[in-house]
Amino acid sequence: MRRVSARVTLGLNHYSHEQMVVWPELAFATPRKLPRARELRGRVVVLDIAFASEASSGGFSKITKPLIDGLGDRLAAWVDHHDHDLHPKFAGDARFVLATKAQHGACPEMVTPELVSRIGAIDTIVCHTDFDGLCSAAKWINGGYEPYPGSDDDARAIDTRMGTPSTIGQRFDRAIRARPRDAALLGLMVRHLASKLADPSLWKAIDDAGADLIVLEASARELARDYQVVVVKGKPWQTIAVLKLPRGSNYDRTLLLLLGQQKADIAVLVDRDNMTLAAPFDSKVNFLVLLAISGGMPTLVSLPAHRLSETLITLGVESPRTLGLVD
8 A cells, every 4th residue: 555655845725834744754655455454554533434345345343443452542433425334333432433425425525633633643544536535635734724725615515415615626626537646746735735735736637537527427427328227116216227338348437426416316237246336416316225235325335346247237227138228
């Protein structure tokens, strides 16, 4: 797991101009791929990382729990806003600040000056690789204060895909979607956010990355033409759009899922190994309940592709094989 660290002097609103601000090391992660505890230095804060569910290979016991146990007393805080059945187990542990997606549409709004002050000095931040996670990390570095006015609102709009983020938020979001695994770029974006956008020269790398999304968006629009829309009966949703992706496809997944939701109430993307189901944030669809998944986002889940037939049947498709949706 690549880490990015820096030591800078910042004149932030809540610090004196003479005060040295020491940046923690950063480790970028996803709920399914976490760093090992021994790779992380000192006291650690984990931000916007959901507890793994059984939809991930190994689930909580093999992915999330080893990091919690391995860090032990070095785990200073775990702050997250994704649903999970095991949240109540940690309710008595003040290090865990856990909410549902309905309670907090994005994680940065959970990172407050009071929380950062209570937790105290930390050495490493583990954060998710999306804008939600990067903004949470920058806000923590800034003592719980927004990197720029409205960044909490941008994080909520981007993470829920509801509403329109500001131009600033869109620039970050497009760069992340174009290069989600570029650790150097992610580190630069946290630096830019934590510095309150003070260095305009940092925008060039971010905007250059964002420009790469244009080709991926064009590919997504082309692929979206092949969505197959199925009408279902007896469910709160009436239509499902299913798309089987050609092997080796390059596309912007966010846009492709949104285009599917324009065609139907639920969008389903299927590649060789996995499938992703998505519904609008305000749709009241809860895939976690419907598919008996212990944790994640209620309106966006990924499952192994081999579960496609049973999943479609659960969603109300009577004959997925007859309709050509399953091989």
